Amino acid sequence: xxxxxxxxxxxxxxxxxxxxxxxxxxxxxxxxxxxxxxxxxxxxxxxxxxxxxxxxxxxxxxxxxxxxxxxxxxxxxxxxxxxxxxxxxxxxxxxxxxxxxxxxxxxxxxxxxxxxxxxxxxxxxxxxxxxxxxxxxxxxxxxxxxxxxxxxxxxxxxxxxxxxxxxxxxxxxxxxxxxxxxxxxxxxxxxxxxxxxxxxxxxxxxxxxxxxxxxxxxxxxxxxxxxxxxxxxxxxxxxxxxxxxxxxxxxxxxxxxxxxxxxxxxxxxxxxxxxxxxxxxxxxxxxxxxxxxxxxxxxxxxxxxxxxxxxxxxxxxxxxxxxxxxxxxxxxxxxxxxxxxxxxxxxxxxxxxxxxxxxxxxxxxxxxxxxxxxxxxxxxxxxxxxxxxxxxxxxxxxxxxxxxxxxxxxxxxxxxxxxxxxxxxxxxxxxxxxxxxxxxxxxxxxxxxxxxxxxxxxxxxxxxxxxxxxxxxxxxxxxxxxxxxxxxxxxxxxxxxxxxxxxxxxxxxxxxxxxxxxxxxxxxxxxxxxxxxxxxxxxxxxxxxxxxxxxxxxxxxxxxxxxxxxxxxxxxx
Numbered sequence: 391x392x393x394x395x396x397x398x399x400x401x402x403x404x405x406x407x408x409x410x411x412x413x414x415x416x417x418x419x420x421x422x423x424x425x426x427x428x429x430x431x432x433x434x435x436x437x438x439x440x441x442x443x444x445x446x447x448x449x450x451x452x453x454x455x456x457x458x459x460x461x462x463x464x465x466x467x468x469x470x471x472x473x474x475x476x477x478x479x480x481x482x483x484x485x486x487x488x489x490x491x492x493x494x495x496x497x498x499x500x501x502x503x504x505x506x507x508x509x510x511x512x513x514x515x516x517x518x519x520x521x522x523x524x525x526x527x528x529x530x531x532x533x534x535x536x537x538x539x540x541x542x543x544x545x546x547x548x549x550x551x552x553x554x555x556x557x558x559x560x561x562x563x564x565x566x567x568x569x570x571x572x573x574x575x576x577x578x579x580x581x582x583x584x585x586x587x588x589x590x591x592x593x594x595x596x597x598x599x600x601x602x603x604x605x606x607x608x609x610x611x612x613x614x615x616x617x618x619x620x621x622x623x624x625x626x627x628x629x630x631x632x633x634x635x636x637x638x639x640x641x642x643x644x645x646x647x648x649x650x651x652x653x654x655x656x657x658x659x660x661x662x663x664x665x666x667x668x669x670x671x672x673x674x675x676x677x678x679x680x681x682x683x684x685x686x687x688x689x690x691x692x693x694x695x696x697x698x699x700x701x702x703x704x705x706x707x708x709x710x711x712x713x714x715x716x717x718x719x720x721x722x723x724x725x726x727x728x729x730x731x732x733x734x735x736x737x738x739x740x741x742x743x744x745x746x747x748x749x750x751x752x753x754x755x756x757x758x759x760x761x762x763x764x765x766x767x768x769x770x771x772x773x774x775x776x777x778x779x780x781x782x783x784x785x786x787x788x789x790x791x792x793x794x795x796x797x798x799x800x801x802x803x804x805x806x807x808x809x810x811x812x813x814x815x816x817x818x819x820x821x822x823x824x825x826x827x828x829x830x831x832x833x834x835x836x837x838x839x840x841x842x843x844x845x846x847x848x849x850x851x852x853x854x855x856x857x858x859x860x861x862x863x864x865x866x867x868x869x870x871x872x873x874x875x876x877x878x879x880x881x882x883x884x885x886x887x888x889x890x891x892x893x894x895x896x897x898x899x900x901x902x903x904x905x906x907x908x909x910x911x912x913x914x915x916x917x918x919x920x921x922x923x924x925x926x927x928x929x930x931x932x933x934x935x936x937x938x939x940x941x942x943x944x945x946x947x948x949x950x951x952x953x954x955x956x957x958x959x960x961x962x963x
Contacts, residue, residue, distance in 0.1 A: 396824065397887060400880035407763070407876035414770035421777040430769070431776035432495065433479030433784035433858065436728050438721040439495040442506060443485065444711035458487060460708045465490055469853070470704040471505050479782040479858055490711065493719060495782050505697055507711055508666060512603030512702060514639075515596040516547035516646065517660040517672055518582065523566035523591050531562050546645060547597035548658045552582035557595065560584050566593045577667055585662070587669045589689060594669055596662050600642055605635030609702035611695035614687050625695035627686040629702060636682025646675035665698070666710075727785055735792040742799050750806060751899035753891075756881050757802040764798050764873045765791075768866055783862075786855040790862030797841060797866065801874045804837070805830040806899075809882070814905050819894055823886040827879050834874055841867040 418428060431437075446456045446464075461484050472494060473480040481493040492506055537555040544551040566586035577583045579599040586593050607630045614624040631639055642661065650659035662672045663686055671688040690698070742761065746754030768791065775781035808830040812822035845864030849857055885891045894901045 396883060400883040403876045403880040407872070407880075410872065410876070411763075411767060411770070414767065414774060417774045418770060418777075421774070426773075426777040428773060430772045430783045431781065432728075433782040433787070433855075434481060434493055434495045434719075434721070435479075435784050435855070436721055437495060438719050439493060440498040440716065441719045442492040442494075442498070442503075442716050443714045444490040444492060444507065445714040446488070446490075447710040447712060456488065456709060461487070461490065464707050464709060464711070467704055467707055468492060468506055471700055472502065479784050479855065489714065498716070501693055501697055503713070505701065507713060508701065508707075511666050511707075512606070513579070513599045513664045514601040514642075515583075515599055515662045515664060516642065517594055517657050517662050518548065518550060518553060518597055519561065519595040520592055520657040520660065520672065521561075523586065523593050525565035526562035532558065544597075547600050547642070548645060548649060549597070550658075552597055553595055554582075557582055557584065561593065561595050564593050566590045585664065585667065585669050587672070588665070592669070592672075594662060594672065596664075596669075601631070601635050601638055603702065605632050605638075606630065606702050607632050609699045611690075611692070611699040614685070624687060625690040625692050626688075627690070627695050627699050627702070629684060629686065631682035633682075636680075639682055639684070640678060640680045643675050643677070643679045647678055650675055728788065731785055731788045731792070735788070735795065738792055738795050742795060746799070746802075751897045752895075753806060753882075753885070753899035756878060756885070757799060757806075759881075760802060760873050760878045761795060761798050763877055764794075764866070764869050767872065768794070768869045771865060771869070772862075781861070782858070784855050784858045786859040787862040790859045791866065793863065794866030794870070798870045798873070800837065801834050801870055802878055804833050805874070805878065805882070808833075809900070810905055813894070813900060813902055819892050819900050819902075820883075820886040822900075823882050827882075831875075831879075835871070838867050838871050 418426065420426075422428070446461075465482050465484060468490065469480070469482045472482065472492065479495055481491075483491050485491045494502065534555075538550065538553045538558055539555060540551040540553070542551055561584045564584050564586070567590050577585070579602075582595060582597055584593065585596055609627060609629045611625060611627050613621045614626040615621050646659050646661055649656050653659075660672045660674050662669045664670060671686055673687065686698075739761070743754075743758050746757040748754075750757065772781065772783060772787075776783075805826065809822050809826035812826045813819060817825060842864055845860045845867060848860035849864065852860065891898045891900060894903075896904075
């Protein structure tokens with residue numbers, strides 16, 4: 391019964407392994423209809439890409455200069471935006487202490503270009519007035535004596551005392567339908583301003599900044615749902631303020647909600663969300679938001695919502711940039727280096743195969759097959775990750791795959807040597823496989839935990855190609871565990887039940903005689919042969935039985951020596 395259960399469990403594990411491979415293959419197949427491929431994406435060093443040189447925008451009128459700290463901060467933020475996962479193999483550096491050079495594998499999409507170039511300076515201002523985007527005709531403009539004039543110091547961001555005659559004239563003259571709406575660099579964060587919506591359909595008079603984008607702890611994107619939880623078909627950006635901004639936002643929404651209660655059509659009940667000097671959205675406050683977790687809605691697609699969330703999550707650029715030049719660059723290493731790397735991998739693979747067959751005979755085929763299956767699984771996951779998270783395979787990643795060949799073979803060697811140790815103690819081969827697995831798997835798991843820990847530390851402590859190497863190393867460690875548990879052990883269990891391997895055939899790699907299996911003393915003048923099953927013994931018990939067997943053998947030898955002279959005398963007589 392136990393034998394049947396063990397075999398059934400082994401077959402179930404192999405079925406699970408096949409299911410994993412089918413899921414990976416199905417995932418790749420499903421991506422081919424939306425731009426995916428059966429080939430992995432390659433990094434800059436192997437396939438080339440696009441290089442942008444970004445020049446910072448400097449306000450000469452203010453004598454502005456760009457510091458090294460600002461450039462370094464911009465480089466880090468752009469790196470996080472373009473390569474947040476650390477495996478897209480993008481290269482972001484400074485040039486001559488003035489420009490930022492961005493090299494991205496493949497062709498640069500418009501979304502990625504905007505992600506690199508856009509400052510993403512977000513701010514929140516109260517709306518004081520709003521109207522159509524077009525400039526007000528001269529005959530419809532307010533007369534001089536009708537222009538608004540402050541009568542007292544503004545009490546809050548929604549106070550109309552922020553509006554001066556000059557500001558109102560700017561508002562009337564502003565035409566948001568023109569390509570260049572307003573100079574956002576002149577917007578004073580501590581005063582009222584005029585601004586346009588991002589789609590050019592509305593213009594505003596806004597109060598001073600009440601919350602900055604730097605007060606955002608994190609951001610994400612998700613479908614917009616109504617009060618009943620049903621999706622509206624739109625996308626929104628979810629933001630989370632820090633504790634201080636949460637309290638400020640609560641006070642602001644309390645004020646705006648009171649204005650809405652007094653006059654639902656009052657524009658001052660709206661709160662403008664600004665991005666790089668333009669109004670992204672100006673929703674009417676519907677309730678007091680006390681948890682500091684508002685959702686920004688507007689004309690978002692899934693892609694634009696994702697990009698904005700990433701910009702807000704990683705922070706605004708300290709300075710704005712213009713694209714000074716853009717060009718295609720060739721691979722820094724190219725196909726020849728990739729070819730040599732693959733040849734090195736094949737040579738290492740061939741040596742492992744030869745060693746496996748020489749050392750482990752037919753069972754070595756299990757090691758060979760497991761490496762091939764692990765390679766197939768790793769390849770599929772790498773291709774799939776290229777589509778899902780833009781993973782790019784660099785030459786450093788190829789090196790990680792080559793190193794993993796030895797690590798994968800190591801798991802089999804640990805397991806099979808443990809099986810051989812069990813056979814040497816006198817266990818039957820099926821029993822040796824079962825007992826060897828229970829002891830070997832702890833060693834294998836400890837070894838892979840060390841590999842994973844090293845890969846994780848290396849990943850977070852490095853950038854660029856080294857991250858690609860660490861990611862590949864960690865990926866193959868996980869793949870090795872899956873192969874060991876779902877392929878190597880089940881195959882060994884099934885082989886151990888086959889007659890040739892169960893008898894320890896000469897070329898099976900598990901021949902008890904060749905391994906020097908020791909018969910163990912059972913008591914009453916009997917010894918246990920290698921073909922007899924026995925209960926699991928501790929190491930101390932095994933040594934005791936071996937000692938007793940050796941003493942018995944020595945006594946027999948002594949007895950034979952003592953009987954030999956007597957036999958000779960009897961023969962002479």
